[in-house]
Amino acid sequence: MDTGLLILRVVVGLLIAGHGVQKVSFRLGGHGLAGGIEEFRHDGFRGGSLTALAAGAGQIGSGLFLALGALTPMAAMVAIGVMTVAITVKWQHGLWVQNDGYEYPLVLVVVCAAVSFTGSGRWSADHAIGLDWPVWLSSATIALGLASGLLTRLVLHRSTTEERTTADARTVD
Numbered sequence: 001m002d003t004g005l006l007i008l009r010v011v012v013g014l015l016i017a018g019h020g021v022q023k024v025s026f027r028l029g030g031h032g033l034a035g036g037i038e039e040f041r042h043d044g045f046r047g048g049s050l051t052a053l054a055a056g057a058g059q060i061g062s063g064l065f066l067a068l069g070a071l072t073p074m075a076a077m078v079a080i081g082v083m084t085v086a087i088t089v090k091w092q093h094g095l096w097v098q099n100d101g102y103e104y105p106l107v108l109v110v111v112c113a114a115v116s117f118t119g120s121g122r123w124s125a126d127h128a129i130g131l132d133w134p135v136w137l138s139s140a141t142i143a144l145g146l147a148s149g150l151l152t153r154l155v156l157h158r159s160t161t162e163e164r165t166t167a168d169a170r171t172v173d
Contacts, residue, residue: 001121002123003123004114005118005119005120005121006121008115009067009120009124010067010109012111012121013075013106013170015063016059016062016063016083017063017067018055019063020061023035023056024036024052024053024056032143033053033142035122036056037049039052040052042170044089044157045156045157045158055082057086058078059079059082060073060115063080065091066112069121069123069124069126070120070125071126071131072119073138075117076115076116077142077144077145078145079108079109079112079145080109080112080145081144081148083108083112083149083151084109084134084148084149085153086102086105088150090105095103110127111144116138117135117142119132122149
């Protein structure tokens with residue numbers, strides 16, 4: 001079981017971190033911070049560089065902490081929050097990824113929740129320093145991750161009217 005958790009944590013954690021690196025740099029096929037900002041604007045979010053930096057930093061940090069098995073419930077919470085936002089963006093396209101759907105971020109949310117509940121295993125930073133997280137904490141961090149993603153969507157996403165106004169202003173320029 002510990003070997004399986006190690007493989008799962010490292011692969012999923014590094015994929016999440018890599019996705020964050022893409023949001024803020026030209027590494028791993030990213031389009032730099034300007035590309036990350038444009039991605040969020042295209043998806044209807046306000047906040048510019050702050051939004052892209054927060055999402056990128058959240059993905060990089062949570063991904064690396066997951067890969068290490070360090071502060072696992074909190075790392076899962078951040079990853080779940082960012083991936084919940086991604087689900088809300090892709091929701092309109094349906095489930096399947098070939099239609100730009102939310103399949104992949106949903107898988108990441110479920111994997112992070114499962115790792116939070118099972119613990120990071122014997123080969124982890126948490127185990128090395130003797131941290132054993134209670135189930136209630138995992139439950140709370142999963143709920144907070146989901147809630148933070150939904151709240152982020154609510155607070156930072158432009159309404160349809162606001163999108164039209166912004167588009168009209170760009171047309172005039």
